Amino acid sequence: MERVPLVAAANVSERLAQPPALAISTVIFALRPSVSSGRPTLWLPLVKRIREPFKGLWALPGGPLTQAESLLDAAARNLQDTTGLAPSYLEQLYAFGGLHRSPSQRVVSIVYWALVQSTEAEQAEESENVQWFRADGLQELAFDHNEIVKYALWRLRNKMEYGPIAYHLLGEKFTLAQVREVYEAVLNRSVDPANFRRQLKQTAGIEPTDEFLQGGKHRPPRLYRYSGTNNHLVKTHLLEQPLLERAGPPGHPPPTL
Amino acid sequence: MERVPLVAAANVSERLAQPPALAISTVIFALRPSVSSGRPTLWLPLVKRIREPFKGLWALPGGPLTQAESLLDAAARNLQDTTGLAPSYLEQLYAFGGLHRSPSQRVVSIVYWALVQSTEAEQAEESENVQWFRADGLQELAFDHNEIVKYALWRLRNKMEYGPIAYHLLGEKFTLAQVREVYEAVLNRSVDPANFRRQLKQTAGIEPTDEFLQGGKHRPPRLYRYSGTNNHLVKTHLLEQPLLERAGPPGHPPPTL
DNA sequence: CCAAAAGTGTTACCGTTACACCCATGT
DNA sequence: ACATGGGTGTAACGGTAACACTTTTGG
Numbered sequence: 265m266e267r268v269p270l271v272a273a274a275n276v277s278e279r280l281a282q283p284p285a286l287a288i289s290t291v292i293f294a295l296r297p298s299v300s301s302g303r304p305t306l307w308l309p310l311v312k313r314i315r316e317p318f319k320g321l322w323a324l325p326g327g328p329l330t331q332a333e334s335l336l337d338a339a340a341r342n343l344q345d346t347t348g349l350a351p352s353y354l355e356q357l358y359a360f361g362g363l364h365r366s367p368s369q370r371v372v373s374i375v376y377w378a379l380v381q382s383t384e385a386e387q388a389e390e391s392e393n394v395q396w397f398r399a400d401g402l403q404e405l406a407f408d409h410n411e412i413v414k415y416a417l418w419r420l421r422n423k424m425e426y427g428p429i430a431y432h433l434l435g436e437k438f439t440l441a442q443v444r445e446v447y448e449a450v451l452n453r454s455v456d457p458a459n460f461r462r463q464l465k466q467t468a469g470i471e472p473t474d475e476f477l478q479g480g481k482h483r484p485p486r487l488y489r490y491s492g493t494n495n496h497l498v499k500t501h502l503l504e505q506p507l508l509e510r511a512g513p514p515g516h517p518p519p520t521l
Numbered sequence: 522m523e524r525v526p527l528v529a530a531a532n533v534s535e536r537l538a539q540p541p542a543l544a545i546s547t548v549i550f551a552l553r554p555s556v557s558s559g560r561p562t563l564w565l566p567l568v569k570r571i572r573e574p575f576k577g578l579w580a581l582p583g584g585p586l587t588q589a590e591s592l593l594d595a596a597a598r599n600l601q602d603t604t605g606l607a608p609s610y611l612e613q614l615y616a617f618g619g620l621h622r623s624p625s626q627r628v629v630s631i632v633y634w635a636l637v638q639s640t641e642a643e644q645a646e647e648s649e650n651v652q653w654f655r656a657d658g659l660q661e662l663a664f665d666h667n668e669i670v671k672y673a674l675w676r677l678r679n680k681m682e683y684g685p686i687a688y689h690l691l692g693e694k695f696t697l698a699q700v701r702e703v704y705e706a707v708l709n710r711s712v713d714p715a716n717f718r719r720q721l722k723q724t725a726g727i728e729p730t731d732e733f734l735q736g737g738k739h740r741p742p743r744l745y746r747y748s749g750t751n752n753h754l755v756k757t758h759l760l761e762q763p764l765l766e767r768a769g770p771p772g773h774p775p776p777t778l
Numbered sequence: 779c780c781a782a783a784a785g786t787g788t789t790a791c792c793g794t795t796a797c798a799c800c801c802a803t804g805t
Numbered sequence: 806a807c808a809t810g811g812g813t814g815t816a817a818c819g820g821t822a823a824c825a826c827t828t829t830t831g832g
Contacts, residue, residue: 267574268748283542283586284543284586284588285540286543287589299785329629330542331540331627332620333620334618334619335616335618340544341791348646356615356616357611359592359616359631359786361631362592363589363590363591370585370588372543372631373628374616374618374788376693381696391569440784441783441784442810443816450818456797456821456822457784458785458786458787458822458823458824459822460825461784461785461786463821480830480831481783481830481831481832482782482783482784482829482830482831483782483783483785483829483830483831484786484829485783485785486784531792533824541825623802696811697811697812698810711797713796713797714810714811714812715795715796715812715813715814716795716796718795718811718812719813720793720794733823737803737810738803738804738805738808738809738810738813739802739803739804739808739809740802740803740804740809740810742810742812
C-alpha cells in the first residue's frame with residue numbers, strides 16, 4: 265500500500281524538490297488446500313485499497329517505512345498487521361523504483377517476500393479488506409503489483425529448486441510426502457517419490473523423529489523435523505556462502521519499474 | 522538514546538518525523554593487470570569522503586536519488602560521474618536499511634553493482650578523490666561499505682559460475698583464453714582449458730569471428746564475440762527465466778544492516 | 779487378500795573432470 | 806627443432822532419472 269500523505273495540491277516544482285517516498289511491501293506465500301482438488305496450492309493475502317490511487321483494487325500489504333524500524337522489521341510488522349501471522353521465512357525481494365509506479369507521487373518500494381507455515385496460515389485473519397487469493401492467475405492489482413508477484417513467484421520457484429525452504433511452508437513436523445507435495449505445488453510438476461526421498465535424506469538439516477503420522481489409509485509415514493537455523497526468518501547471516509545455497513541474485517531482476 | 526552531534530540543531534522528535542533518506546550507491550568492478558604478476562585482477566573505484574561522517578575514509582560512489590531518475594539511471598549516472606565510464610552490466614544488488622548505518626542520519630541505500638569492460642577501464646579517470654583499489658583485501662571503508670563490497674563480490678562470483686557475464690569484463694572481441702583468465706581471476710582457482718573451451722562453445726551467445734589475435738608468441742587464438750542481448754546494461758527484461766541463469770536471490774542476503 | 783502409499787535397490791544416462799594427445803606459430 | 810599455448814579425443818567418475826521391487830498398513 266503505497267499510501268502517502270497526499271501532498272495536497274503540491275505544485276510541480278515543489279514535488280520535484282521532495283525526495284521520493286519510501287515504502288515497504290511484502291509478498292506473503294502460504295499453502296492452502298485448493299477448493300477443487302483439495303491438494304495444497306499457493307495463496308497470498310492482499311489488501312483492498314480504500315483510497316486513490318487504485319481505489320477498490322487489491323494490492324500487496326505494505327506501508328511507509330518508519331524511522332525506528334529496519335527494513336526487515338517493517339516487513340515483518342506489516343505481515344503481522346495484515347494477517348496476524350509471523351513469517352517462517354522472510355527475505356528481501358527487490359527495490360522497485362520506477363518513475364511512474366504511482367500516478368500521484370514518486371514512490372520507491374522495497375519489497376520482501378515471506379513464507380508462512382501452513383499450520384498457522386489456517387488461522388490467518390480475513391476481513392472485508394484483507395483476503396487470500398491463489399498466487400497464479402491473479403486479477404489485476406494496483407500499481408505494478410502484478411509484476412512484483414510474478415517476480416516473487418519466480419524467486420520462490422527458483423529458490424525451491426536448490427535451497428532448503430520448502431519446510432517453511434509446512435508445520436514443525438512433516439512427512440516426506442508432504443514436502444514432496446510442496447515441491448509439486450510450487451514447481452507445478454510431478455516428482456518421483458523414490459528419488460526425492462533420497463535427495464532429502466542427503467540434505468543436512470532434516471531429521472527423522474520417532475513419530476509416525478497416524479490416521480491415513482495406508483502405511484503410516486515417519487515424521488521428520490527441520491533443524492536448520494530457524495532464524496531464517498530474520499538474520500540470514502553474514503555472507504557465508506553455504507554449500508547448497510547456490511543462489512546468486514535474480515538472474516534477471518524484474519523490469520526496472 | 523544516543524546523542525547525535527550532527528543534524529544541526531534538529532531536535533529528536535523532528536528527526537523521528539522525517540522519513541529516512543534514500544541514496545544510491547554502486548559497486549563497480551573492472552579487470553586491471555595486477556601490479557605484481559601482470560595477470561588480470563578485480564579492481565573497483567572508491568571515492569574519498571570529504572566531509573563527516575567518516576571524513577577521509579574511502580567509500581562507494583553514490584549519492585541521493587533525485588526525482589527524475591529511475592534507480593537504474595541513478596546508478597548509471599553516478600558510475601559515469603565518478604569513473605567517466607558506461608557500465609557493460611548493471612544490476613541491483615540489495616537495499617541496505619539498517620538503523621545505524623550512518624551515525625548522523627537514517628539512510629537507506631539501494632546498491633547496484635556494475636561490470637565495466639577492461640578496454641574502457643584503462644581510460645577510467647582517477648584523481649585525488651577517486652582511486653581504484655584491488656577488490657580483495659580492502660582497507661577499512663566508510664559506513665558499512667566493507668560488508669557491501671564483500672556481498673557484491675559474493676554475488677559476482679556466484680553469478681559467474683552459471684551466468685554469461687564474464688564477457689562484460691572484456692572488450693568486444695576476445696579469445697577463449699581471456700575468458701578463462703576472467704574466470705580464474707574472479708573465482709580464484711585454475712580452470713582446465715580444454716573443458717572450459719567446450720563448455721563455452723555449448724553456451725549460446727558466444728560466436729566465433731574470422732579474426733585471430735596476432736602478436737602473441739605462439740599459435741594465434743581465434744577471436745570470439747558475445748552476442749547476448751547487449752542491453753544487459755539496462756533492462757534485464759521481463760522475468761523470462763532463462764535456462765542457464767539458474768539464479769535466485771542471494772541464498773543469503775547480506776546482514777540486515 | 780487387495781489396494782495403495784511407504785520405502786529400498788538397481789541400472790541407464792549424462793554432464794563434468796582429468797589428462798593424453800595433436801596442431802600451429804614465434805624464436 | 807623446440808617450446809608453448811591453442812585446440813581435440815577419450816575414458817573414469819558422480820549425480821540424477823527411471824522404474825522394478827519389497828514392506829506395511831487399512832479396509
